[in-house]
Amino acid sequence: MSRPRVAIVGAGLAGSLLAGYLARRGYPVTLYERRPDPRGGQSERGRSINLALSERGLDALRRVGLDGSVLAAALPMRGRMVHAVAGEPDFQPYSLDGERAINSISRGALNNALLDAATALPGVSAVFGHQLVGLDPKTAVMTFATAGGQVEIEADVVLGADGAGSAVRGQLRAHGLTGEDIEFLDYGYKELTIPARPDGGFALDPHALHIWPRGSSMMIALPNPDHSFTCTLFWPLTGPGSFESLATDAEIRGHFAVHYPDVPDLAPDLLADYRANPVGKLGTVRTAPWQAYGRVGLIGDAAHAIVPFYGQGANCAFEDVVELDRCLRECGDEWPAALARYESRRSENADAIAEMALDNFVEMRDRVASPVYLAGRRAEQFLQRLLPQVYQSRYELVSFSTTPYAQVQRQVRRQHQVLAGVAAAVGAAVLVGVSGALRRRR
Ligand code: FAD
Structure with missing residues (x-):
């Protein structure tokens, strides 16, 4: 047949x-x-040029x-390079062994x-x-x-x-x-380019996904085989610091100078890219x-x-x-x-x-730069080392396994309960120790 x-x-x-x-x-x-x-x-301008392919x-x-x-x-990216407004970028590996990578591809x-x-x-x-x-x-x-x-x-x-x-x-x-059901975010995205350096090299570390977390907005950059980086701004559509609010060249330049001070030197065509590239919509479609x-x-x-x-x-x-x-x-x-x-x-x-x-x-634009998040990551890595068969980070389960997503979500909820239990027990032990010490001092 x-x-x-x-x-x-x-x-x-x-x-x-x-x-x-x-x-x-x-x-x-x-x-x-x-x-x-x-x-x-032919390619469509403003559509994401590269993407991260994982397991x-x-x-x-x-x-x-x-x-x-x-x-x-592909270019393997083994972690996030977090760019604060001031200071040196901070590398955070994606996996416990620092080896596993997501792959930037065209x-x-x-x-x-x-x-x-x-x-x-x-x-x-x-x-x-x-x-x-x-x-x-x-x-x-x-x-x-x-x-x-x-x-x-x-x-x-x-x-x-x-x-x-x-x-x-x-x-x-x-x-x-x-x-x-289509749920649009109040955020849009726009792409910019960091070209290769004049000597042909990468302007940033090519083995990382670069993030500029800025609380309610962020920029990311992924490396390309021609040694450029494609940056994506994820900014609010309206309100302060939004695509709508930055109208003149001076406002756009000023915003980058204050919030992304390392970027203008890396991206000489920033303003032209910003003007030429469209703002894309972001949303979730459920059918x-x-x-x-x-x-x-x-x-x-x-x-x-x-x-x-x-x-x-x-x-x-x-x-x-x-x-x-x-x-x-x-x-x-x-x-x-x-x-x-x-x-x-x-x-x-x-x-x-x-x-x-x-x-x-929320994690990328806000938490990755916070000391509380980093302390949580360290606690998580400690448990991963201690109980590798039992405890795995959500990032690793999503990006480096084929465990069904719904199962990942359930497993991570259980793990967080364990982590909260451990934190409470450690906290209680510390409190008992501190109150004992105080009693002894009295
Ligand atoms: P599409 O890639 O959109 O392909 C649909 C095709 O259908 C297109 O070729 C289109 O021209 C054609 N088409 C549309 N309408 C019609 C029609 N009426 N008749 C005939 N043809 C039609 N995913 C990742 O896994 N990793 C990433 O790092 C990543 N980064 C992203 C960054 C951004 C900014 C965005 C917006 C998305 C990103 N994604 C990423 C998501 C990824 O791009 C999509 O999930 C993926 O492209 C979906 O593939 P698709 O084939 O379903 O749809």
């Missing part, structure tokens, strides 16, 4: 990887992408033999590698300049806007991998088949259900976009791909059963990482 024809809408990170996985299962797959072929060299994403790539080539072009190069790998497989084709504008979820007939006008195309299965603003999700909603009629499904950001503060959106999207493939195998390639199982397994994990990513914003 011939396999159903699968249409994947969106040839971004999730769609391109998914096409390869499904082709390996023997499905004829067509990717429909609204943009021109990215391998032609979950690497695991998905490893299963199809793509991890080696992707890692070959979004464009990764997308191209995934597209190349997918389209090299028999049965996969990719069509560009096709923007989905209509879908009948019952019949899987799709309508695309193209340069030559609208076209209708039929498939057996339609998978929406078309990102946070998913048109497939929009069509499911328009047909009353799904509900969505339910993720599938309809056993033939339409959502994957990646289309199902569950999250804020970027754990560097997990793409990693999570790649885990979705692995899980959908696993469900198809377990369900004998019966799509209705596989899509339902995939959603039931992934939705609690998507909710968990959405919550942890929001939490991490």
